[in-house]
Amino acid sequence: MATWIWILIVIVALVIGLIGGFYGARKYMEKYLKENPPFNEDQLRQLMLQMGQKPSQKKLNQMMHTMQSNMGKK
Structure with a gap:
């Protein structure tokens, strides 16, 4: 060949x-x-505390839901 x-x-x-x-x-x-997933609830709470925000459970749940729904779209 x-x-x-x-x-x-x-x-x-x-x-x-x-x-x-x-x-x-x-x-x-x-x-x-x-x-x-790259973030869990405790890590998100620590991140918000470092940024100077006081994380409420409602806000944490909302952010986790948003992150999970964005992961599902891709």
Whole structure:
């Protein structure tokens, strides 16, 4: 077989591998972030206290709900 055919096969395989790897990693990260959200209620409370806000339970619940609904949209 000619050398140019082997080069073409390698390039096509590389492109397919890159595209497949990108989408596979993306799906894995989406699943991971859905199962393990980056913020929980205690972390959000500490963040608000550091910013000088007094977090009420209602405000915490509202922010958690907003964050979870934004995660679901993506």
